[in-house]
Amino acid sequence: MGLFELSRRSVLGALAAAPRVLFGGAAHAQDHQLDAEWVGTAGIGEGFAPVVLSPDLNATPVGLGGQRLHWVEPCPDGRTAIAVARRPGTTAILFDRRAGTVLATFEPGEGRVFSGHGRFIDGGDRFLAVEIERASGQGVVTRRIVGAAFAIEAEWTSSGIGPHDLLPAGGALIVANGGVEPHTPEAVGAEIAGASVARLDPLNGATRAVAALEEDLASLSLRHLARAPDGFTVVAAQDLLADGLARPLLYAVADARLTAFDAPDAEWRGLRTYVGSVAFDASGAYVAAASPRGNRVAVWRRDGRFIGGLTLVDGCGLAPTREAGQFLATSGLGEIALLATDGESVGVVSRVKKNLRFDNHAALVA
Template identity: 35%
Template sequence: MTSRRGFLAGLLATGLAPRATWADAGAPAFLSAAALADGGYALCGIGRAGDQLFQIRLPARGHAAAAHPDRPEAIAFARRPGTFAVVIDCATGMPMATLNAPAGRHFYGHGVFSQDGRWLFTTENDYAAGQGRVGIWDAMNSYVRAGDIASGGIGPHDIKRLPGTDILVVANGGIDTHPDTGRTPLNIVTMRPNLSYIEDGQVIETAEQPQQWHRNSIRHLAVSARGQVAFGMQWQGKGEAPPLVGLHARGSTPRIMTAPDAEWRQMQGYIGSIAFAPDDGAVIVTSPRGNMVLGFDADTLGWAASLPVMDVCGAAPSGAGVLVSSGTGALAMVVDGRLVPVGRMDLRWDNHLVAL
């Protein structure tokens, strides 16, 4: 792979190579950041069989990635509250650009491309104003900064695009932070998490939970082929956490998944990742704190399965199930309420798996 990349890099430099696609990077099915055995960090490409197709060094710990819809380009985001993201040519393994958050801003570790791949959208914190913003970067012009828009709330974390559209949905976690105090929440008493939908730069709809759950921070999203949004939460209150998973469709109120109290207790108030199964019939969530995967029926909203996995966090749809990743280096498939081991590598997978 190294020599092939070097050859391809030479062709690109001379302008003789055809336009690269994800096939030139080995046709990965997933991207994930990882911590390496030597103490370094990398962005990895993973095949459908769970094999590692490439490993590209990162300057610091990564969180999530955004994959260009056509070109083999990935944006590796630093862990919140990071101020940089690296644009990587996954076919050559070479960095293409570095995104630096504007003064007074930091990234939240997530981003998404427009439908045509022209624009990259990033979740950001304007910590001086205590407001969430969505940064806009020109992917056709060396990823230069093109502007920003309101996220519709405070603490925007995850961001997705509704299928077949350029409507964005943002998980505004509701938590105000400042680099001077790291990840410490500054507004627990007044936080108001929401889902915000953005079209043509304007917030066109927001959805909130009941007031008694205002400390249930909405953090991670999955979107079904029908445009339903599943959201996973992280409890910022005291005492036992309320339910941590919900579904939303535009024009309606959020619906909350149900599970026995013991299952919610096991998750320790923390959902790390969320994914729809490929047929959209199930929602799978992970908790690295609870060392547990939970499955829910997307139609009835009822709890369907509990599967113990040590330090599990990443989750993404794959084939007939959902692939999950662990800080132990393990990969496993959740299929019909069962856990099927896929493999293990000498690294620690970070928070998220990104499906291509």
């Protein structure tokens, strides 16, 4: 049997039996099965780790390493997940979200860094990662075989610079090319981000369409994507400029067109030029966006109509719950909150506090 003929199950079984010294030393092994409802990442002391969140909002870190982890992608296999380091990170971590153990790590292609995001496809047999060439900033999408130690099977251009997020939707692969990233040295003095949303063929990576914003919105970096159950997709933005203008920071994605969501100018300004996470609820009827800079979570109907917002200090992580109209939200101060909307207003269902610095994202597991 050749390397590329190994099954994902056989590789994961071998990794689970191996010494767990793959991520910053020995992984944290649990003596019981974790009740995983959501996954995320967090800062713990001087390090960073994936985190498993239970239905009662208990939080359990998995392992500990030195690179800041960003997005966590649950696998359809019901057990594993992958946490990806944020740019300029060079580590992605496969872990067992029920046993609370690290199974393996893998790296970007030579001369590249991860941007913090990736997605399972083909039922979990393959993993798509967004990577950035260090020298040029050009984006690359890699397709990796999980059962072959994450070997790169194919790679394609992201059709833009500074890609940050990607997801399959509507028979295509959608990539948010952020361009110049706000709040970085490259952004000093910059007024044009050069951002776009590319629609790629999921089989061969061919570019089907590229959508960009109009000239008066050229300072926006298009960064995070979310998809409703029916495939309807939105992209959230961050602004290079802090000039006081109320530019929309949330857009519906349709082929080569981006359509702004609606909100009062004061609400856009209240997000302080920055949306760090976006998510649909379980029904796909509502979408929420979080701004850790604005200490704010805002909620819309999927048709773009603004419903309302509430305060969550340094809040950014967002994920659906299994209830329609409800979201999980996490903050860099360790707060976990359940938020809900009835389509007319937004409120807090419950809150707890943990001794963790939650990063930008959370995800509901299957």
